Amino acid sequence: MIFGKPPTVTCTKMQTVPDVESILTLVGFFRPHSFLEIGINYGETAKMILDYASWMDRYVGIDVTEGYKTPLDAQRNEVPKIPGQMARGDSRLTLIVRPNGSVDVTPQEIGKVDMVLVDGDHSYEGVKRDTLLAESVVRNGGVILWHDYAYVTDVHLFIDERNNIRQRTCLIQGTNLCFEVIRE
Ligand SMILES: C[S@@+](CC[C@H](N)C(=O)[O-])C[C@H]1O[C@@H](n2cnc3c(N)ncnc32)[C@H](O)[C@@H]1O
Numbered sequence: 001m002i003f004g005k006p007p008t009v010t011c012t013k014m015q016t017v018p019d020v021e022s023i024l025t026l027v028g029f030f031r032p033h034s035f036l037e038i039g040i041n042y043g044e045t046a047k048m049i050l051d052y053a054s055w056m057d058r059y060v061g062i063d064v065t066e067g068y069k070t071p072l073d074a075q076r077n078e079v080p081k082i083p084g085q086m087a088r089g090d091s092r093l094t095l096i097v098r099p100n101g102s103v104d105v106t107p108q109e110i111g112k113v114d115m116v117l118v119d120g121d122h123s124y125e126g127v128k129r130d131t132l133l134a135e136s137v138v139r140n141g142g143v144i145l146w147h148d149y150a151y152v153t154d155v156h157l158f159i160d161e162r163n164n165i166r167q168r169t170c171l172i173q174g175t176n177l178c179f180e181v182i183r184e
Helices: 017-030 044-052 073-078 124-137 153-166
Strands: 034-038 058-064 093-098 113-118 138-146 178-181
Touching: 017 044, 017 113, 017 138, 034 044, 034 124, 044 058, 113 124, 124 138, 124 153
Parallel strands: 034 058, 034 113, 058 093, 113 138
Antiparallel strands: 138 178
């Protein structure tokens, strides 16, 4: 826990409990009205965020179509058969599923959002590209979260390089989650 008391998370498939608790805590703290998740997978985290954030108006989830070959071999078995499946019943969700996922999506299609979770292609080039996309859609004063800092070397490298220049990215201790408040 980083601050406050997050809703109780019992178990998750794609994320660890401390990671999801931290995401929900940040959502509770920053109160985003709109959220973009790059790499929504089956929508497990999306559903937890949407169930918790009753004030949220819009949630955009991006993923790839079945059969997509991820640049990292280790991610090949993550590609979902039905992207966003668990959150599809929520009318606030807009799903964008494309053959190459976020590569095929323009900032205009997403619109401005208050918070972004970068959790798609974990290759160095993928995180870099998705961060550029995140920066182009997040509002001034909004927040970008990155998942898998501790697990994936490329994500780690990208965040460390970014932080060496800007020194604005925080790692939540005991989790794989980093975040940064984006201000001009
Ligand atoms: C680690 S999983 C994401 C877990 C999800 N965020 C959650 O919390 O449940 C990574 C996801 O990124 C997707 N992905 C890989 N490359 C992508 C791309 N270029 N654009 C969008 N999604 C991508 C994969 O298909 C997979 O669903």
